[in-house]
Amino acid sequence: MRLRGDARDIYRAIRRRIEGEIKVERAKEFLKNIEPTSDKGEILRRQEYFKRAFSSVDEKLEEVIMKVRPIRFRREFLTDRVLIVSEEEVEEAEKLGLCLVSTEPVEGYDLVLSTIGYGIDVELKPHDIAPELYVKPLWENRDVLKALATLFPGGVSGKILESLAELEDVFKRLEAIEKLEERIREEEARLNRRIEERLEKFKLTLSGRELVEFIKSLKSGDIDLILSKFSTLNDEILEEIRKSEERISKEIGVDLEIFPREYPVEVPPEVIERLRETIEREVKLELYLKSREVLAEILPYLPRLKEEIEKAYELEFIIALKRFSKNFTFPRIEEGGIGFVEGRNIFIDNPQPISYFVGRAKGPFKGVKETNVVILTGANSGGKTSLLELMLQIVILAHMGLPVPAREAWVEVLDEVFFFKRKRTNYTAGAFETSLKSMVKSLKGKGRKLLLIDEFEVITEPGAAVKILAELLRIGLSKGFYIVVVSHLGEDLMKELPEARVDGIEAKGLDESLNLIVDRQPKFGVVGKSTPELILERLARKGRGEEREILMKVLRRLK
Structure with missing residues (x-):
């Protein structure tokens, strides 16, 4: 699904909310796997996956997961050993890049490895020449392996730990030598x-x-x-x-x-150093020989170990998503528009639950006028823009295959979503031209589209805005697009476009603190009155002297 205009900003804000719940940085990468899609089969597959995952995940395991980190196997040039090879094997040996290569016996190294019968016989494989490069990182990350063994009993991590136990004595001796x-x-x-x-x-x-x-x-x-x-x-x-x-x-x-x-x-220090070198040489040889034996046991497990680490991060991702979507519900993916019951805007603290729809009237909306174009009117600061954002949040989350913040919801699979949010700026002829071009672009072509428009009329004269907006809405209606537009021109638009439904959010008065009392649930088929008289009343009651007298005269005239 393509997100246009300000819809991308809402999507990024949703991602940030989810990322804020994830406690392991690497787990955030799984968000890339659930970007909004227009593939209905994929959405349903994700829903089934998350339903099963949420029901089986144990959130108490998160503390264990936080101990998991990638185990990196170092490739480094080891100068404590030399590999003796025949002339024809030199090029192959040098490609390994793990140790010095020679065709003649070389003294002065802790380990002399050979493919031609001198020193310790090895094959030309990195894990035979330098098994410590595999074994040491595993030993140093035993806490990671223990955490994985707790998360996945019977997995390869537990088996690797059992094999590493054979090296405990030699590693302790190396630590003591240091x-x-x-x-x-x-x-x-x-x-x-x-x-x-x-x-x-x-x-x-x-x-x-x-x-x-x-x-x-x-x-x-x-x-x-x-x-x-x-x-x-x-x-x-x-x-x-x-x-x-x-x-x-x-x-x-x-x-x-x-x-x-x-x-x-x-x-004397020199005596200690000679002693240390002598002992270290013996222990290094023992470590090499034991590491070869242990690595032969655990080498087949390493690919699956990487899978277990990824599964641990995926588990953290699931836990974070479950926490993020607490009290959410999985929407029905079906044709007929977008609707939700008791939806809650996730960007608002303690929001009033809102029920709303565009398209076919389903569930509790039976009997309400069905139309693909809705004009939302009403009080300033009444929650109209927040309602557009809520609808967009539900649409985006649904197309990600995730639960949505509502008691019930249904969403049609869309190809494109456009959100034109009212900008807090001075509007000029250039702004009108830019907005008009964007609107026209959104109406081009075919497909399943949702257009959310926030107060288009504020960038041009009201008279012209009614005619322009009505015609744009008529074109969108003829193409079967879903459109919800916030406007203060509801009555005029009803006359121009009777096929549309006009809903309203109304203010009921002022509370004791002179704040607006607003029922943010829109009333279907009702033009929501704006609140200039309430705003004037609030300013007048707060005003003093001549300022108060002026405001009271204007208020009486308005009434």
Whole structure:
């Protein structure tokens, strides 16, 4: 369905309302799939889909969905490995762009992969040469996989998580290696504190002469006792060092002897770096080998994993649409015009429900004059423009296959919708010419069209406007177009075009705050009086002095 004139603005405003309900940015992309269409079959298909989806969706799952994000598999140049290939395989290997390529053995790399019997044998496939590029992103996004497993029990996410569990130990070791220096410094500080505490408890302060005299006075066996005290202290310090090394060894997964057996305990940075490089090389090899095994298990699941992520976003889209369309109803898609019962303008807070139609009289409108051209008249600020917007909202949402803000509604499938909204500007001859050209363009050709026109007459003289507008409406009527036009020229247009129906919105008076009391529900077949006398009365009652006297004279004359 093509939206013309200001109809596009209403459609964009509806989209913004829906987008405001969507809490996951990627889910907004699904709006592209439900743009207004003139394909009746597609509209009905969408309606059935959304009916089923709304009835089965659990809105409580939205918090889980918000944890889902795309899992991106990085393509990067890995400099920690070299691939040894035969001469004829070099070009094919270079296309992979994942690691250095050579035809000769190369030392100095953590991993030496080969297709010709040197190092670890691999095939010329990215997932064999660099399986970590697939496995690491999955490991880093385990929270995403857990969320997907909750949303889709029995899906591929749960199976991938089971396979990744085989890598838990090696990844924990890699994390520990990254923090190796930090952990060594922590244990180093702790050791020095413990040694200081023990030394403080063991004090022996003697001069050389005092020591000689002291030794002479000792009985047999006393010297052995003192030396044993020093030995005990040394054993306790060594035990503390061994415990620190055991803790770090357990985290790394390799038995280590790190700390010097002297006080103060201090490990040089270069020693830590050499240690880290040695251990990391071993763990990287283990990660590579295990990653190949795990990837062989999960590789078939990856296409379906992408589908699960998209399904999660679609689920969020459904939840947002359900929230947006609370208390809406799916319209009947049938010929005979556009109508709705207790429709509510979604751009107005707490709107008065309105029932209205153009075309065939159905349901509660039985007995009302049937016509494809309706002239809506009545009070200023009575809600005439809002009614046009409401009808357009219902038409657009219906053509998107969505529920509409009404208790009941029926919509004929249309090819084009035109909305000519009254502009808040000074009208000139140029404005009249532009508006007239737009109106004529909307009446060209054939097809199923809806034209919504807001006060065409304000851009030219009232006398001319009646004749011009009446003839334009007559042309549209002859072509079977549906037209709703807001106008203050209802009585004159009735004389020019008796086939049309004139409806009216009337003001009943002023409330205690001097605001207009308006029943925004149009009365069918009744010309709605404008409200100049009520406006004058309000201004007069608010006015003072001579201003009030002038307004009262004008009001008496009008009455």
